Amino acid sequence: MKASPYAFITPFFLVFGAFGLVPLLYTGWYSLHSVQLSSLDKQTWVGLENYKNLWSSDFFWNALKNTFTIGLISTVPQLLLALGIAHLLNYKLRGSTLWRVVMLTPYATSVAAATLVFTLLYSWDGGMINWLLHFVGVDPINWRESDWGGQFAVSSIVIWRWTGYNALIYLAAMQAIPADLYESTALDGANRWQQFRHVTIPMLRPTILFTVVVSTIGATQLFGEPLLFGGSKGGSEHQYQTLGLYMYDQGWIIGNLGKASAIAWSMFLILLIVAAVNMLVNRRLRKSQ
Template identity: 50%
Template sequence: MAVQLDARPPVTPATGNHSQSSGRLSRFDTRFSPYLYIAPFFLIFGVFGAYPLAYTFWVSLHDWDLLGSDHPFVGAENYTRLLADVDFWHALVNTLGIFVISTVPQLLAALWLANLLNRGLRARTGWRMAVLVPNVTSTAAVAIVFGVLFGREFGMINWLLDLIGMDAIEWKSNRIASWVAISAMVDWRWTGYNALILLAAMQAIPRDLYEAAAIDGASRARQFWSVTVPLLKPTIIFCTIIATIGGLQLFTEPRMFNSGTNPIRGGPLRESQTLTMYMFENAFSPHYNFGYGSAVAWLLFALIAIVAAVNVLILRRLGGGARPSARKGPTR
């Protein structure tokens, strides 16, 4: 009868304690290390994001004059006064108008441009880098150039309109025209940025889906609308939210566009004054009413949250989506 000898070394108490401590350390690392890795972000966000947001709400409940030392508590008086202010509603309409005119064409153009860059173009890397040039250009420089292009007397846009027999447009003193001019500036600057984000998502779509669609007889246009767009829905939602946040916080573009005529008021009759410009006007020069300006900031925050939520709900309800078929393997 053969006796099988155990070749493993005997476990000493020291070895056993070391194994147990290593196991506990491993479990601790697995359970808590992810929280330690993300803790710096939440710490910085709490100091520079959450705390200022809460403090701004506290300030909005006071009559907070930046030039005075006494800040009496007034409750919701700033908000009731704000909702009764005609200039606030005027700025709100301007903000929503510019947002709609700029965001919808911007996202559609970005989607078309991303699809074009996703094809087998020559010097694709150069073209992809070129679409990002407007985004890295100084906002002030872009606003000055567009202000000249949309000038009343010597602007190129009015010169082109004159060539086709149309009358010159008062781009800075006409409300709707100023919306269009500022929206063109925003679209020129941010379309390429969104196009690169959508392009990155397009390149992650499996090629076999397009091959299967081509075998089924789908044209390129049909493949784009039936395969590409549904699978880009999460990325489109992301771009929409980012465009919503940026579009409702416009400040530099309309201010620089009206640099010669009451810039902080958006023109002589507030033709293009946005909510951020209205907030700046009341919180700082010339009024220095920080409590009232904080109330404007909080209503703007609520507006951005509502519009972003509505956009997400609409996009989620639009159509289904092509999904890779999950093929089951043979059962054993």
């Protein structure tokens, strides 16, 4: 009897061990060596040299900063929007299933397809966004090369793809809120906005925390959108080169596998720190409740 639960979960751990843990540890081993993609067998031990190199590299800090700012300008509006949309979808609507399916379609499109379309929308010469802007008298913006424009454009792709997904998660949580809570606040004279603020939001808190964590992890790993939007350098001044992109550029384009492994492990450590901070905040919040 006791063995069976463990037996049930072993396949996961076996597969995770083979395709998750072993590569993870091996990457760590690589990160302490100087290894080129073209000569994998020639590994020279360099200790923490790769990490020191990153510590003093402007490109690394720039990528870290970009990951953070793009994460911020993509996650915050995304979750706020999702919350608003979920609230609207929570009303009695005609064809509610249709709306929900529509919300989920951006999530179902591939990153490549979505980014390709957005790249066209944002193109400098003849892109739709610059065309719309010229009606309000704004000069064409070179989205791909401008500093904030590039980050904004990349974030907008993320927002477009993930808002609906988060909205549905919020919606599911909202529908689990007992209706009598709303009724009693209505009796107390609360309007819809007050209901939203004082009933919906507090009841959603665990869900919101969950989406924040998931979005943060997603933001840290952001890769496909900036790569397809402007190549592995992320713009000529690395304006939107994220950590993931920097790792790819070092490992697969430049072929410096040792350094790329060090970046991978740095990302892993950063995620651990983020998780720890999240746990502390979580505990603090629970205490204050």
